[in-house]
Amino acid sequence: MSSFRWHAPFVVLFAVLSLAVNPGTASADPTVEPPPSASVDAASSPSATAPAGTPIAPSADPTLTPTPSPVPLSFGPANARATMIAFSWTPLPAAVGYRLRLATSAGGPALHEVTGTRAAALVSGLAANTRYWAQVEALDAFGTPIGAPSSELAVTTPYPLNAPLPQVTTNSSVSVTVSWLKPAKGTTVQLEWKAPGKKAKLTRPSGTKLVKNGLKAKTVYTVRARLLKGKTPVSDWSAPTTATTPDGDPLRVASYNVQCANCRAWSPRRQGVADTIINAKLDVVGIQEASVAELKGTHTSQFEDLARLVAPAGYRMTNLVRFNCRNSKTDRKCRSTDRGASGAVRIIYNTATVRLISSGSRQLADVPGFGADRFITWAIFEHTINGKRFLFTSTHLEPRNDSGGSRHFYTIRNAQARKVAQTIAAHRGNLPVIAVGDYNSTKWDVPTNGPYDIMRAAGFIDPLGNSYHSTTSTSGATVEKRINTQFASYNDLQPQARRTDGVNGSNPDYIFTSKMRVLEWETVLKVNAAGRFIGTPPSDHNLIRATVLLP
Incomplete structure (x- = not known):
């Protein structure tokens, strides 16, 4: 996972204990370690949860009404893995906390909701290869939204494994060999083979190579590969690789x-x-x-x-x-x-x-x-x-x-x-x-x-x-x-x-x-x-x- 973009004046820490999780919502994953550049100090971190109707930050004065910031909330780069997404956003000076909502459709109902005091959140328990829409809003000391929420950010979780990289060698005008590295244990390679003007054909060869015969001379064929576990994809398709059979032998x-x-x-x-x-x-x-x-x-x-x-x-x-x-x-x-x-x-x-x-x-x-x-x-x-x-x-x-x-x-x-x-x-x-x-x-x-x-x-x-x-x-x-x-x-x-x-x-x-x-x-x-x-x-x-x- 690449590092997050940190924004002054706050240092964004991926500390699960700093996230308040509402009932029935996804929680931050306590098994995920923070990036090397971040540190977690449990003693100095604010409480991850707060009783309903109480201020998010006890030090705030409840008699004061924060002035909404004219600066809109905006997301920084999101970092996604197969089952989790790390979000960060530009903090607002008037905000005491934030609420992050995650949906599976644009403008849809929240599937996950996370609140906390830091301008960052880590949401786990997600599905691989799935598109999510995130939106964050700033909160005052009583958990009341300040100003307008951010625009929605669409993020897609990747597959858990990297795609195999097929290598194609031309044997003759009518034959090519496709080879790949041995896949991860419990997975098999699926190849997609496509000739010009023809419907793509799928095959699940055993071993680490496939010799494809009966081809046409002077023809460009396209090959790509992915990993399956059973019948379920566990990697994306590789980038297409082409092989051109020669005019003759x-x-x-x-x-x-x-x-x-x-x-x-x-x-x-x-x-x-x-x-x-x-x-x-x-x-x-x-x-x-x-x-x-x-x-x-x-x-x-x-x-x-x-x-x-x-x-x-x-x-x-x-x-x-x-x-x-x-x-x-x-x-x-x-x-x-x-x-x-x-x-x-x-x-x-x-x-x-x-x-x-x-x-x-x-x-x-x-x-x-x-x-x-x-x-x-x-x-x-x-x-x-x-x-x-x-x-x-x-x-x-x-x-x-x-x-x-x-x-x-x-x-x-x-x-x-x-x-x-x-x-x-x-x-x-x-x-x-x-x-x-x-x-x-x-x-x-x-x-x-x-x-x-x-x-x-x-x-x-x-x-x-x-x-x-x-x-x-x-x-x-x-x-x-x-x-x-x-x-x-x-x-x-x-x-x-x-x-x-x-x-x-x-x-x-x-x-x-x-x-x-x-x-x-x-x-x-x-x-x-x-x-x-x-x-x-x-x-x-x-x-x-x-x-x-x-x-």
């Missing part, structure tokens, strides 16, 4: 050509490839050139070894089958059976953030004798944070280049790209799509960047806007933040990282999307200030990654 996707084990020794760089994936904190990554051939001296293929390396970090491969044969361990004397195998093209996902719903593959061979080892692998995932599903694909198109004006391999790549688009159309339904891979075609290819044009014509977006022969322009780009996009995705193991002076590098690797926000794009590499690689990259391609928001 970031999903990190990537494409990574890990360079085949037959192309370059796998053993010295296998951990580097795995660490590149793990350190990028990816949710889903499309892998290329993780060959199905067994590593020298082992019975394990390159893609199987990579799957084992990333498993401790919570990553899994959608399919661990080598061949689409009845005996899936070998393609010798293969009796064809669709097992979802996809050659050196694979998909790795983070089990903590996405859930695999279904998966499959399709061979991309379109010209006899060419492309038998080319695949698209696909998977439908569900984002565990918000339940949104999406289609993800990984592919690796024909790598050989034409010479002497030939368009042979150019034609094969285009045919394979069309099958990629057809496969996506066959499995996407209404799902958003992220299509990644090594398309083995750049904006500088002749006669055109065919696979790029085919994917764009099928309705997919290149977030970088890395269109044909572009340097500083980024037509159709959707990415909001760029990191190292000036570097090429194919590093060719050169000491000096390949880059352009423009915005985008020359990339054979792509991340295509359907319509969605792309928050960030990074070409992942470690270079010094001079643009030279720090150490030798674990693959001849740099991992490319994008952070997207599923619609």
Whole structure:
């Protein structure tokens, strides 16, 4: 309780013995101690009560009629607790005593009445969280009112306990956590939860936190809390706290050509490839050139070894089958059976953030004798944070280049790209799509960047806007933040990282999307200030990654 305002010439003392209580009225609370600045001297205090019809102050001369003071009575600040209110007022020079009346309505009958000689009173036995109206009048030596009473003062008693202070943490676009300190013994927390345009909902959770799921993205929610004892409130509501759910939940996707084990020794760089994936904190990554051939001296293929390396970090491969044969361990004397195998093209996902719903593959061979080892692998995932599903694909198109004006391999790549688009159309339904891979075609290819044009014509977006022969322009780009996009995705193991002076590098690797926000794009590499690689990259391609928001 804050201190009272004391007024000269009197020192206001909260001494219960100084209050005269009329029959049937509330009395001052003898258990309440006076403020530290006040003192109580029972010996020097006037009598708290006086017989009816006798003067309040014996020292006053009853033959004298006091002159009413022209100064009106006025209250000082009232100090209220749950069951009591301390009043003080400016004393009148002509007054010998005072009468305080307390009502539960403005101008209503007195519920409590206290008389005394001091310009202060303490009324106890009140109800918590209740509004009272107080009025005081000055009395002469015979208890007769002097002048007009004061104006009414409205005071509300507080609840006995302070309101809890809820803390709100946003978990995702569809979930928040509300937490609070352990409430007082015998009480429970009641939360009020309100969404825009909706009726407030009340809940009484146990413990000290509540996870609220099933919310709407990009929405402001209001939370407040109070304490209950049984069904009775024992605290006021806390101040409202708001929580705004974000527009979406970031999903990190990537494409990574890990360079085949037959192309370059796998053993010295296998951990580097795995660490590149793990350190990028990816949710889903499309892998290329993780060959199905067994590593020298082992019975394990390159893609199987990579799957084992990333498993401790919570990553899994959608399919661990080598061949689409009845005996899936070998393609010798293969009796064809669709097992979802996809050659050196694979998909790795983070089990903590996405859930695999279904998966499959399709061979991309379109010209006899060419492309038998080319695949698209696909998977439908569900984002565990918000339940949104999406289609993800990984592919690796024909790598050989034409010479002497030939368009042979150019034609094969285009045919394979069309099958990629057809496969996506066959499995996407209404799902958003992220299509990644090594398309083995750049904006500088002749006669055109065919696979790029085919994917764009099928309705997919290149977030970088890395269109044909572009340097500083980024037509159709959707990415909001760029990191190292000036570097090429194919590093060719050169000491000096390949880059352009423009915005985008020359990339054979792509991340295509359907319509969605792309928050960030990074070409992942470690270079010094001079643009030279720090150490030798674990693959001849740099991992490319994008952070997207599923619609």
